[in-house]
Amino acid sequence: MFHAPGHVFYTSAKRASNIWRRTGVRRLTSDASDSRARIVFSGIQPTGIPHLGNFLGALQNWTKLQQKAHREDALLFAIVGWHSLTLPQNPQALQVARREMLAALLAVGLDPKRSIIFHQDENPHHTELAWILNCITPMGKLLRMTTWKARLAVAQNARHDSEVDESELNAGLFTYPVLQAADILAYRATHVPVGEDQKQHLELARDIAGIFNRTFKPLFPLPRYVATPTRRIASLKSPGTKMSKSSPDLASRILLTDTDAQIKSKIRGAITDSIQGITYDPLHRPGASNLLTILAACTGAEGAEGVAEMAKRYEDKGHGELKADVTEAVMELMRQPRSEFERLRGEIGYLAEVARDGAVRARERSEVTMREVRKLVGLV
Template sequence: MFLPRISSRLPKPRRFIHGTRRNLTNAIHSESSDAPLARKRVILSGIQPTGTPHLGNYLGALSNWVQLQRDSSPNDTLLYTIVGWHALTLPQDPKKLSQSRREMLATLLAIGLDPNRSIIFHQDHNPHHTEFAWILSCLTPFGKLKRMTTWKSRLADSRNANNESEVNESLLNAGLFTYPVLQAADILVYRATHVPVGEDQTQHLELSRDIAQIFNQTYKRLFTLPKQLSTPSKRILSLKNPAAKMSKSAPDVQSRILLTDSHNQIKAKIRSAVTDSITGVTYDPETRPGTSNLLTILGACTNREGSDVAADYRSKGHGELKADVAEAIEGLLRGPRSEFERLREERGYLDDVAKDGAEKARALSEITMLDVRRRIGLS
């Protein structure tokens, strides 16, 4: 899968001029706030700044973001946000979180996102998200939030529990319980029409649609219901437990390939990856999940299906497969890793990108919030 590198020269983000706010806003909204949206896509997605992105993130959401940027219409508006407020739903070390926010921005630029084409910003740089989340929380039924399941898995991960049944609900804080409302605000405050999310986030997007419908029914139609944007992605599993997805929060660091891992680290992690004792290499996710996961990774790195890759290893063993997987991963990550190492030191440039992205994002969300406040009686 080809991901473009940014130029070795740091491009200056085009500064947002406040006098052009109406032009930018009209790219998303019609002149009348009560009129339906123009037939242009507004695509929004976000990523938490907790931990270094891993190979699964790269082959899933992040590569799709770059693909959307490449293939979208010039009329489409693309917003990619680093969701710092969502990170606070679980305990964070303040110094590490501050560093992770900056490094996540460097990562998004290193993989090929262009701040002059996409609006790239920190969620916490735009207070409209939390303002709107409070308004929406006053409309969201408690029962709908109680039916959400993702908070259980997040608590289980944070406590290193074997499964969700071991989670003690007394540990649940209000932010973790209600963060789906903030997620709805993230989406609706820009009147996003499409949201690229995986299957594990479908329930959250459905809640966002429900909340938008409640607002429309209560205060007159304002929001188009956002649609799930299905994008092709490979489900990359843990190198140590192929029954689970590769995860940033898994306690065993050997279970994932980080975008910052060196060539030697990649080779060591792949050599120690769980496979099986069956002779030969075949693609069978049910009975040979570890071996099949390596084939999936190799296929994703070479733009092939894992089942097709397996044919190349009929007369080979796991040792040869692992060596080829390690080299394919290194070939995929070498460029973005080099860009990341360079960009992480360019603090001034990263600050400029973040500031410019936040100004553009606020210009869009401000129009929505003015209309929201008017409708609910707070203007």
Template sequence: MSRVLGKLASMQSRSVLQGGKIRSGLARRSLSTDQTTQRHPRTIFSGIQPSGIPHLGNYLGALSHWVELQKTAVPGDRLFFSVVDLHALTVQRKKDAPSVKDDAETMTAALLAIGLDPSRCTIFCQSHVAEHLHLAWLLSCITSMGRLNRMTTWKGKLVDARNANSEAEIDESHLNVGLFTYPVLQAADILLYRATHVPVGEDQRQHIELCRDIAQILNARLQESLRPDDYERSAFRSPELLITSYKRILSLRDPNQKMSKSSPDLKSRILLTDSTDVIYQKIRGAVTDSQREITFSPEARPGVSNLLTILAGCTGENVFELAEKFGNAGHGELKKTVMEAVEETMKGPRSEYLRLLKDRTYIQQVLRDGAREARKTAQQTMREITDTLQI
């Protein structure tokens, strides 16, 4: 046992919050050094819905990737990270939920707490830049119903919102127009800033492909009305996907479902605000199985595999190597190590998040400054598009 613990001791996350910045083992392999040298400047856009306090799955997925993108940015790169509150309106909110405005501010606090720096990236609220809706309407007028009918991700969103067991329980009677046209607004979000790269999960691949198609349609319109030299300057690049390499984090209580804020079981997820004791209780109660040996097999052993995935996300280690090092140490030893790694990873951001929530004035100022900066690019893009469309 001591041999196992000795090997694992060096794997613990080194997350340390210093002056509002976080240094972490998270996502250290998501972007290599080679990718940040000898390349053209990039414009990166990504958004997150303000749907409550972020959980561990959010943190180990998109959010840690954003921090890594900021860390590896080179001179000339532009990073736009948006709290997409308009997208949050596409599913029905609970009656006792905070207002969208409050949720947007708390999500902004979380982005700052994990290490996003307003001096190195633009953090803003989607609804604060009116050009998002303006462009979305124009794009909806050149996007066919056939293209939108091929988008199926709305079913997954309704599964989460309604806490359904599967997509089989969802049908079109639950679908509103806003959710159906969600991919068009997402395309507007991306094209408005002429993003060259978009970090998203694999489930958003369909939407980015649609965005690329819409960019080609816009370029065809531009080519018809502009001189060749002007077209070269004004044409939209097809945005490239930056798929995060992390596996999704699953529910602690039902490892056949992803970790979600909409689950009625509070013990199914670890929130950014959870105390040390609460984290320990939730992981201690995580579903595993009856086999003592620790192996990584998501299909056959989803509970144990989920714990290994969480540990790997916190430490930067390979899940198969972790499983091998644990061997026959048992579930108790695995859970203990996961508890310690999660607490080490979350304690810095948690402390900063709770501090920031007491300073709403600062959060609101960050959003105002971010919207002002985002608007500069958005308004320029809209001038070019409206001139081309002659409206």
């Protein structure tokens, strides 16, 4: 049975610093560049089975960071359940989704012995710090978040109501960027691998860290953005938009659980165009460009140069041949993690053990931060 670990309090600064030394990370100053050891943090929402875009973007990037990390680097990857509550959720479905997302992270190669893998909602330090940060964050900064309108559109789609306006949305949708900042700053993260669409939120986290440091004293490093080498994967049915778990069209995305037959059917039905030959032109030929991006990512040819080189190989070929090659590449890439996921999703006891251990390790780290935060703001 899972028992949420209690708060851990340290009676001396020496003991607090021992936690960081024992876990291989030295105390940090306010500049992320001042420490050779990195603290890497990122998170993913538990809203459905991961799709190909998640896999080629965040999840593969996380496993590569784990492989390349120095032994003194700390790696924390969270399933951010509290963020999922900004939109309506079925409680029973969310419970399953949390567990299955953990299984997916393990299936793609994250090692719970090397990385701290945990449920964000099992560490109350996140919400404690978020409230403190809410009290120093100007509303004007939140009003300038460009993702606010995007989240409004998501809410409208979820309710099938184009008349939803900002005044009807819950406060969590407005303030969740502060919780995201707290997710990062609770561990004094120095590097944050997130997608291009989250860069503004990371800038806000840096701004909030700066406000806190100036208001009280330097405590938080300013976290750096870590780019994902793979370009954004678009919807197979609407290549002008990104592949999304929230799309009502199941054929628009390839899921980690899809069979080879389903993968083949979805790629065969992907929207392209009637122009002869294959070129990489995201603006005028988004469908073909998306398939080239997927093929390049699946075969290790990352970045703009990799996609451009891939396009040269297909300039005299047709969409049918491109789709066939993309199908083979995706099936090969997904075969092992899919098998691991199907095995792990049934290992409920093991998943609970991993989650419990991750929560203990995460809370041990964040308590060091929160002890200093409470003292600085006068809550001791």
